[in-house]
Amino acid sequence: MVDANAPLRPAPALLPALGAMTWLQALVALALFAPGVVAPRAHIEVWQLSMFSCAVFAVGIPASFWGGGFIARMGSLRIASLCAAAIVVSMALASLGSTAALLAAGLCLGLAFGPETPASAALLSRLVTAERRAFVFSVRQTGNQIGAVCGSLALPAIAIAFGPAWCYAAAAASALVAILLFEGLRPIYAGKIVPPPELNLRARLALVTADKRIAMLALASMPFSAMQVSLNTVFVTLGTSELGLSHVEAGIALACAQGGGLVGRLGWGFVAMRLNAPRMVLVVIGLGMAFCAALLGLDGASLGPSGQFAIAALFGLTASGWNGVFVAEIARLAPQDRIGETTGAVLTASYAGLLAAPALVSILDGAASLGAAFFALACLALCGTVALIWGGHDKTGT
Numbered sequence: 001m002v003d004a005n006a007p008l009r010p011a012p013a014l015l016p017a018l019g020a021m022t023w024l025q026a027l028v029a030l031a032l033f034a035p036g037v038v039a040p041r042a043h044i045e046v047w048q049l050s051m052f053s054c055a056v057f058a059v060g061i062p063a064s065f066w067g068g069g070f071i072a073r074m075g076s077l078r079i080a081s082l083c084a085a086a087i088v089v090s091m092a093l094a095s096l097g098s099t100a101a102l103l104a105a106g107l108c109l110g111l112a113f114g115p116e117t118p119a120s121a122a123l124l125s126r127l128v129t130a131e132r133r134a135f136v137f138s139v140r141q142t143g144n145q146i147g148a149v150c151g152s153l154a155l156p157a158i159a160i161a162f163g164p165a166w167c168y169a170a171a172a173a174s175a176l177v178a179i180l181l182f183e184g185l186r187p188i189y190a191g192k193i194v195p196p197p198e199l200n201l202r203a204r205l206a207l208v209t210a211d212k213r214i215a216m217l218a219l220a221s222m223p224f225s226a227m228q229v230s231l232n233t234v235f236v237t238l239g240t241s242e243l244g245l246s247h248v249e250a251g252i253a254l255a256c257a258q259g260g261g262l263v264g265r266l267g268w269g270f271v272a273m274r275l276n277a278p279r280m281v282l283v284v285i286g287l288g289m290a291f292c293a294a295l296l297g298l299d300g301a302s303l304g305p306s307g308q309f310a311i312a313a314l315f316g317l318t319a320s321g322w323n324g325v326f327v328a329e330i331a332r333l334a335p336q337d338r339i340g341e342t343t344g345a346v347l348t349a350s351y352a353g354l355l356a357a358p359a360l361v362s363i364l365d366g367a368a369s370l371g372a373a374f375f376a377l378a379c380l381a382l383c384g385t386v387a388l389i390w391g392g393h394d395k396t397g398t
Contacts, residue, residue, distance in 0.1 A: 013188065014127045018136060020185055021120040022143040023178055024080050028112050029147025030171050031087045032056060035094060035102065037155045042164035048099055050358065052106040057355040059110025065348040067115035068122075068341025069199065076123035076340070077186040083112035083119070084175040084182065091172040095165040117327060117347055122340035123189065125331040133331060134278045138269025138324025145262040145320075199341060207334070207342045208349075213279075214333050214342065216391025218349040220286065220384035221326060225353030227289050227319045227377050230361050231257060235312070238370045243300045243308055256309045257316030264321020269328070278329045279388060285325070286385030288318035290378040297374030 035042070036049050071079050086108055094105035120140055128136045155167045199207075208218050235257065239250030268285060272278040292315035300308060327343065334342035357377075364373035 014124070014136070016185055017123055017127055017189065018140060020077070020080065020178075020181055021116075021124060022140050022146070023181070024083060024116050024120065025140065025143025026147035026150065027084060027087055027171070027175050027178055028109070028116055029144045030151045030174065031090055031109055032113065033148055033151045034091070034155060034167055034171055035105075037151050038159045038164040038167045041159040042097065044102070048102055051099075052102050054355065054358075055103055055106025056110045056113050057351055059107050060114035061348050061351045061355065063111050063114025064118060064344040064351060065114075065204065066344070068118055068204075068338070068344040071115065071119050071122050071340035071344075075186065075190065076119040077182045077189060079115055079119040081179045081182040081186075083116050084178045086112040087175040088172045091168040091175070095168040097164075114347075114351070115344070118340045118344035121327055121331050121343040125336075125339050130332065131276065132273055134272035134281075134325050134328040135266075135269040137328035137331070138265050138272075141324035141327065142262060142265045144323075145258065145265065148258070199338075204341060204345050207338060208345045211333060212391045214330065214346060216387040217326065217330060217333075218346045219387045220282070221346065221350040222353035222356075223377065223380035223384040224286065224289070224319070224322055224326075225350040226357035226360065227293060227381050228322075229354050229357045230374070230377055231315060231319045233358070234361060234370060234373075238296070238300075238374065239308070242369060242371050243296070243303075245305065245308065249305055253305075253309050253312040256313040257320065260313040260316030260318075261320025264317040265324050267317075268321050269324045272325045272328070278325050278332070281325050282322060282329065283385055283388050285318045285322045286381055286388060288314060289322075290381040290385065292318065293374045293378035293381065297371040297378065300371065 032053075035044055035052050038044070039049060067079070074082075090105045090109040090112070093101045093108060095101075121137070124136060124140060125133065151171075154170070158167045158170055207214070209215050232254075235254050236247070236250040239245035239253050240247055243250070245253060264285075268281055272281040275281070292311050295303075296308070296311060296315070300311070303311060330343050330346050331339050360376070361370070361373045364370075364376055
């Protein structure tokens with residue numbers, strides 16, 4: 001009954017599963033960005049948006065850590081349906097408009113945010129060859145950009161034409177359609193393998209700590225995630241306050257970064273597949289994001305707009321492009337009957353970086369400047385890269 005752990009399905013079954021799991025991540029991204037996109041029309045304050053995001057991450061961390069057991073028992077596509085159902089409820093709550101409703105919406109969305117990547121890893125790892133894993137996982141991770149772009153283009157127009165509540169209704173309707181897709185695909189991937197025994201807390205932690213290579217992946221993912229969320233949330237402010245850009249120019253720079261992130265999620269996966277060296281690719285990515293953050297933080301104003309746009313694109317290529325190769329590497333190293341649990345446990349560290357980054361950036365901005373905050377993030381990313389190098393030696397050099 002466990003679709004995620006059935007090793008019998010050949011490669012032709014990959015595309016429907018890949019499409020479904022990419023759609024799931026796009027839905028989560030769409031729901032996550034929806035309040036921010038409709039904020040001007042819905043009169044949502046910045047502190048309310050921060051509260052919503054923190055609520056998502058706070059629930060997403062334990063949901064990711066403990067979700068692997070549910071994936072093993074219920075199957076990845078059933079978990080995908082439950083994640084989509086959580087999105088429907090979250091969007092319904094957000095449409096009520098009050099601060100309490102927005103908080104409840106964030107808590108509910110965390111139930112989808114946490115398990116969706118482990119569920120995807122558990123399913124797709126059984127349907128793809130080891131050589132293609134990094135590229136396939138990178139394709140799946142483009143769901144985040146797809147959801148963000150669709151939300152950025154469609155939701156403002158819907159909010160202007162019909163009102164903010166209809167934006168949330170559109171996201172919920174998309175999730176309802178997805179449930180029909182997931183449940184329709186579920187029998188195709190169903191197996192009759194008895195799920196492995198449930199793991200206690202110590203055993204789940206051991207999935208990360210018992211293998212130094214996985215432990216260093218978890219450690220590196222914290223500053224990498226912190227860098228990514230900081231790029232997405234405060235880069236425009238950095239551009240207008242310290243880089244000498246106008247608001248429009250800062251928006252263009254962020255668009256360059258988002259475009260670089262989309263190219264990176266596909267490109268890095270392709271490079272890792274061709275070279276069969278995912279960890280080496282992650283090291284290059286880590287060095288790249290550290291360089292970009294340090295350059296912009298220390299002397300970004302001297303680059304001029306053209307140079308800043310170019311560095312922003314490189315910044316996005318690295319800081320927003322690492323996720324697919326990272327998840328593929330977890331799946332490669334994890335015990336093959338525990339891919340969902342291992343991915344969830346490692347992503348707990350990643351989500352901790354997402355949760356801690358806003359506080360760190362706010363403290364350093366108040367004490368010094370946003371540039372100093374980005375330089376500090378660069379130093380942390382460099383430490384994460386060193387951890388990858390230290391913990392990554394094996395027979396293939398990856």
